[in-house]
Amino acid sequence: MMNLLAAFFPAAGATVAGVKRVRPRIVSMLLAIAAVDAALAAWFALGTPASAVVVFGGGYFVADATSRLFLLVASLVFLGIATYLWTRVKDTPALREGLERMVGFSLAFVSAANLAILSHHAIAGWIFLELTTLAAVQLIQYHPSPARVGAAWRYLLFSSVGLGLVLLGFACLARGMEASGQAHVGFFLDELAEAARQPPELWRRIGLVLILLGYGTKLGLAPMYTWLPETYHAAPPAVTALLGAVQFNVALVGVFRIVQIYRPTDQAVIGPELVALGLATMAVSVLGVIATRNYVKLIAYASLNHGGVIAIGLGIGGIAAYGVVLYAVANAFIKAILFLTAGKIEAHYRTEDARQVTALLKDMPYSGLFFMVGIFALLGFPPFGSFLGELIILSGLIGAGRFVVFAAFCSILTVTFIATGRTVFPMIWGAPGDRAHRAGQTLTSVLPKLVLLLALLAMGLYLPAPVNALFRQVAAGLGGL
Amino acid sequence: MTFLLIAFLIVLVGPLFIATWRTSLMGLALQGVLLTAIYLQRGWPVTASGAVLLLDLLLLRTWFVPRYLQRILSRQSAPRRNDVIPANMLSWTLAGALVFASFHFAGLIFPEGGVETTHLAAATAALLLGFLILGTENTPFSQMTGALRIENAIALFELGSAHLLPLPIQLGVTAILLLTVLAFGGFLRAGPAGVPGEPEP
Numbered sequence: 001m002m003n004l005l006a007a008f009f010p011a012a013g014a015t016v017a018g019v020k021r022v023r024p025r026i027v028s029m030l031l032a033i034a035a036v037d038a039a040l041a042a043w044f045a046l047g048t049p050a051s052a053v054v055v056f057g058g059g060y061f062v063a064d065a066t067s068r069l070f071l072l073v074a075s076l077v078f079l080g081i082a083t084y085l086w087t088r089v090k091d092t093p094a095l096r097e098g099l100e101r102m103v104g105f106s107l108a109f110v111s112a113a114n115l116a117i118l119s120h121h122a123i124a125g126w127i128f129l130e131l132t133t134l135a136a137v138q139l140i141q142y143h144p145s146p147a148r149v150g151a152a153w154r155y156l157l158f159s160s161v162g163l164g165l166v167l168l169g170f171a172c173l174a175r176g177m178e179a180s181g182q183a184h185v186g187f188f189l190d191e192l193a194e195a196a197r198q199p200p201e202l203w204r205r206i207g208l209v210l211i212l213l214g215y216g217t218k219l220g221l222a223p224m225y226t227w228l229p230e231t232y233h234a235a236p237p238a239v240t241a242l243l244g245a246v247q248f249n250v251a252l253v254g255v256f257r258i259v260q261i262y263r264p265t266d267q268a269v270i271g272p273e274l275v276a277l278g279l280a281t282m283a284v285s286v287l288g289v290i291a292t293r294n295y296v297k298l299i300a301y302a303s304l305n306h307g308g309v310i311a312i313g314l315g316i317g318g319i320a321a322y323g324v325v326l327y328a329v330a331n332a333f334i335k336a337i338l339f340l341t342a343g344k345i346e347a348h349y350r351t352e353d354a355r356q357v358t359a360l361l362k363d364m365p366y367s368g369l370f371f372m373v374g375i376f377a378l379l380g381f382p383p384f385g386s387f388l389g390e391l392i393i394l395s396g397l398i399g400a401g402r403f404v405v406f407a408a409f410c411s412i413l414t415v416t417f418i419a420t421g422r423t424v425f426p427m428i429w430g431a432p433g434d435r436a437h438r439a440g441q442t443l444t445s446v447l448p449k450l451v452l453l454l455a456l457l458a459m460g461l462y463l464p465a466p467v468n469a470l471f472r473q474v475a476a477g478l479g480g481l
Numbered sequence: 482m483t484f485l486l487i488a489f490l491i492v493l494v495g496p497l498f499i500a501t502w503r504t505s506l507m508g509l510a511l512q513g514v515l516l517t518a519i520y521l522q523r524g525w526p527v528t529a530s531g532a533v534l535l536l537d538l539l540l541l542r543t544w545f546v547p548r549y550l551q552r553i554l555s556r557q558s559a560p561r562r563n564d565v566i567p568a569n570m571l572s573w574t575l576a577g578a579l580v581f582a583s584f585h586f587a588g589l590i591f592p593e594g595g596v597e598t599t600h601l602a603a604a605t606a607a608l609l610l611g612f613l614i615l616g617t618e619n620t621p622f623s624q625m626t627g628a629l630r631i632e633n634a635i636a637l638f639e640l641g642s643a644h645l646l647p648l649p650i651q652l653g654v655t656a657i658l659l660l661t662v663l664a665f666g667g668f669l670r671a672g673p674a675g676v677p678g679e680p681e682p
Contacts, residue, residue, distance in 0.1 A: 060649070123646065127653035134660050153621060153668050160628050160661055161615065164635055167654075168608070171639045178642060185644035202590070 009037050010078075010114070014107035023100050027082075027089045030103045034075070034082035037110070041075035044068055050469035055120055059188060062120035065473035066260075070117045070253050073329050076455070077245040077336045078110050080448040081238050084340045087445035088238075088347070102142050102236075109135035109242060116250045122187040125254055126166055129218065132247050133159040139239040140231060151227075151234035158227040162217025165210045166254075172207030179203055193261050204262075205269050211258055212273050218251035219307045222280035229288060232300035233352075237343025240296075244303055244335040252310065252328055256478060259314055263479040267317065274315030275405060281308035282412045290419045295354045296346070298423055299338045302378050305416055306331045312409065313393040314478065320396025322475035327389025329471075330377065330459050333452040334386060338374040340449060341367050354423045358430030366446045370453065372428045377456055379417050385459025485522070486599045489515045489637065490580070493607050493630070497576055502554055502563040505626045506547040512607075512633045513543030519640050530648045537655040538636065546629060546662050553669045554622070565626060566617050579609040600641045607634030625665045632658060 013033040016022050022029060045068040048054075054063040085102075089095050109132050116128035133156070140152040170187060173195070177185045180198040184191070213224075220228035232240045259270060281304055288301035310331070313324035342352075344367045349357050360368035377384040390413075397406040458464075463471065492515060496508035517538040526532045566572040587602035588594070611634055614627030646654065 121647075121650065123650050124653065127650070127657055130657045130661075134657075134664055137664055149668070149671060156661075156664055156668070157615075157624055157628060161631060164628075164631050168635045168638060171635065171642065174639075174642050174644055178644070185642070187646075187650075 008111060008115075009033060009040065010107040011111035014104050014111060026100050026103050027086045027096075030106065031082045031086045033107065034079040034110075037114075038072075038075040038079040041072045045072040045470065046466045050466070050473040057118075057120075060121050060124050061115075061118040062189065063118070064477075065470050066253060066256055066477060067118050069325075069329070069470045069474055070249050071114060073249055073332050074110070074113055074117065074246045076452065077241065077332055078106075080336050080340065080452050081106075081241050083445075083448040084241075084343070085238050087442075088343075091445075092347075098143070102139060102238075105135045105138045106238075106242065109139065110246065113246050113250045117253050120189050122189065122192060122254075122257065123167070123170055125257070126163065126170070129247075129250055129254060130159075130163055132250060133163070133218075136239065136243060136247065139242065140235040142236050142239065145234075147234045151231045154227045155231045158217055158224055162214045162224055165214030165217070167214075169207040169210030169212075169214060172203045172210060176201055176203035176207060189257060189261065196261050196265050200266055200269075205266065208258065208262060208266055208269050209273060212255065212270065212277070215251050215255045215258075216277050216311070219248060219255070219311070220281070220304050221277045221307050221311055222284050225281060225284060225304055225307075228304060229297055229300040232303065232339070233294065233297045237296075237339050237346070240300075240343075241336045241339040244300075244339060245332040248303075248307070248335075249328065249332050255314065256474070259317075259479070260477045263317060267479075271315045271317065274311045275402070278308040278311030278313075278315060279405065279408055281305070281311065282409070282416075286412050286415050286419065289416055289423075293354050293423060294352045295357070295424065295427065296339075296342050296352050298354070298420065299335070299342060299378070302416070302420065303331075303335055305412075306335075309390065309393060309409075312405065313389075313396065316393070316396045316400050316402065316405075317479040318396050319399055320393045321478040322471065323389045323392025323396060324478065325389075325471050325474045326385050326459055327393065330385030330389055330456055333456045334374055334377045334384075337370055337449050337452050337456075338378060341370045341374060345371065354427050357427045359432040360428050362432060366443075368428060370446065370449050371424075373453060375420065375424050375428075379420060380413065383460040384456050386456070388460050483596055483599055485515055485519050486596070486603045489519075489603050490606060493603075493610055494576065494580065497565050497610070498573070500564045500568055501561050502559060502622060503551070503561070505563065505565055505622075506551050509626070509629055509633070510543055510547040512630075513538060513541075513546070516633065516636055516640065517543060519637070528645060528648075530645045530651045533648065533651045533655055534645065537651075537658065541655065541659060541662075542633065542636070545659075549662065549666055550622075550625070550669060553666055557670075559622075563620070563622060564618065565614055565623055572613075572617060576610060576613060579613060580606045583609060597641070600637070604634050604638035604641070607631075607637060621668050625669065628665075629662075632661075 010033055013029060050065050056063065089099065112128045112131035112135060116125050116132065119125035119128060137152050137156045140155060141148050174185045177195045179201055182195060217224040232244060235243065262270060285301045285304035285308060288304065289298055292298050292301065310324055310328055313320040313327065345357060345360065345364065346352055348364055351357065360371060377386050380387050380390045394406065394409065397409065489512065492508055492511040496504045520535065520538055526535050566576060583605035584602040586605055587598045590601060591598040607630055611627045611630035614630065615624055618624060618627065
């Protein structure tokens, strides 16, 4: 019951967000809800053995290692975002205008995300992911400008088509079950696992290809990735962090479920498709990173790269599975830190042009530090979790004898490193410009990002046993050794 | 059944050549009618889930979606002409080739032929033509039409299977379609200035 409470708690907040008496304290309410949600998720994740599996809510929801880990990640990121909004509104009271709409849709978004993560029915998970999309469409258009409305429209269109492909994929799986003579066709995860034991056949293969392609759209994987840089760039920073760090992981849980069930019998379909999508995505992302001088877009293109790395690791499986889980969680924290920090930088300098921002460490010591460390983590420097995750995925590639993929992977990462450094390092260490002035920043305003940063460091240096047990359990489900 | 599927194909292809938004919406409504008729070939639904699916096909896809979009466009006095695909021989040939490829694909999957082949061919053609519209048009209304055609293609494909979704899931799927269409309407109401056809520099 506590599991459902963690998911529904933000929904209760969403329903009262528009109430007139709540409006003056709307951001404080958001922060309180996010804090309680994070506490519930932490209790939910760490208070039970990693291997425990509890099905509840009439069989429609499941508390297993995957749902517990990603519920914790989503709620921690949401707490960071809520604190960011709280400090931004405190610093700039004018932002309070129309904020109840953003708070209401944010809470609806997070509630749907939590339910999607907990779903034990594949199509129920799809429905909740669609609900996050519909809430996000409203969030992207917060204080609408032509760029934001255009980005929201393309986001909705790509999402509708991508998730439509997922639904079509499920329909193909149903055809496959009928073709193999199953008396009952169902989409509860244990029913899918039962069906997966039948010999592979054509409809199932077509279904898996479509499902991975469709979920790939939400992960920003090529070929349907073009919505991502534009949307991440146009949306308000808090919304971009929600999309990049929460919704990305919700879609990833959908992919994890499919890989967990079908890897043993259909690796011949899943592996090559994910590796191909991953490599193509890394290739297009590096072109974007080279071409842009906009630091928000640069982080967006780097996010594409991360999606590619995760897809390749998932496609390989084996020891890479643990690296994928580590990398995916680290990736959520990195994106949250970087997009929220970029929002602060943009608010201070009033530009997204990297060439207009210099001496960040002097002007904005805290934000400069977070941006610098976030970029290091983004580029896969030690000692962060992303470094360890990438290293394990690389060893997985070597172990699987995928030397061509390994070479392409390393080459793209090297070019990404050089191109990112060329744009970002002058922002951090460049000479102070004429318009430079020091921004006042309190420690409380950076505390949540500090917590995310510490979590990122812990993933590279030392993971507490209960957390590591969750990571291992999720990796084992993905076919990890 | 075969007659209904052939009618569905005609309704799919016809509006591509008659470039008005009313024809596009009429096409969507007729697709809804034919989907309902195909569904009712199994007989009247005897479960709650089946009844929700019937309402989805008959009320939502046949009546609400075209009517809702039509009212928005009428209020805006939208120009009569609206190309679903570019009006040139290349696009029309491509559309024809996609229909041909759909039948070829269905023939490979079901070499024995029959209703199953026609059903799969019609669903595949609907899907590919939806993608053709999305790939060649950049106005919001045309893109909506493409996305809704894809939704109908998925519904047609699902009707080829005997199983029904559990009631909460069927309700969820129908609600998502309704909310998506309402979101589409929001963008259509914003007008051409609200939704730029091309990305900003």
